Amino acid sequence: MRATGSTLRFLDRCQKGQIIWRNMARSDKPERIGDFLVKIGAMTPEQVKAVLQIQELGDKRRFGEIAHLIGYIKDDAIKRYLDYIEKHEKT
Numbered sequence: 001m002r003a004t005g006s007t008l009r010f011l012d013r014c015q016k017g018q019i020i021w022r023n024m025a026r027s028d029k030p031e032r033i034g035d036f037l038v039k040i041g042a043m044t045p046e047q048v049k050a051v052l053q054i055q056e057l058g059d060k061r062r063f064g065e066i067a068h069l070i071g072y073i074k075d076d077a078i079k080r081y082l083d084y085i086e087k088h089e090k091t
Helices: 033-039 045-056 063-070 075-090
Strands: 007-015 018-025
Touching: 033 045, 033 063, 033 075, 045 063, 063 075
Parallel strands: none
Antiparallel strands: 007 018
């Protein structure tokens, strides 16, 4: 069964007729782009931190755009991530 939405509701336990529910984060979320790019060797963890700091300072651009403009990654790294996302959504 495939989940929809950002959370799933599971029955946690049923005790003395009382039903307790808990929200659980989806376990089938794709990796974040920074994590993926480190995993494939396209970026270092330090470079990911630098891009995230730029975003925290108010830059509204997407992670990949900033990383590309700084010269941390090339177009093919972004393409690999998009392919990964597309494949993940089909499963």
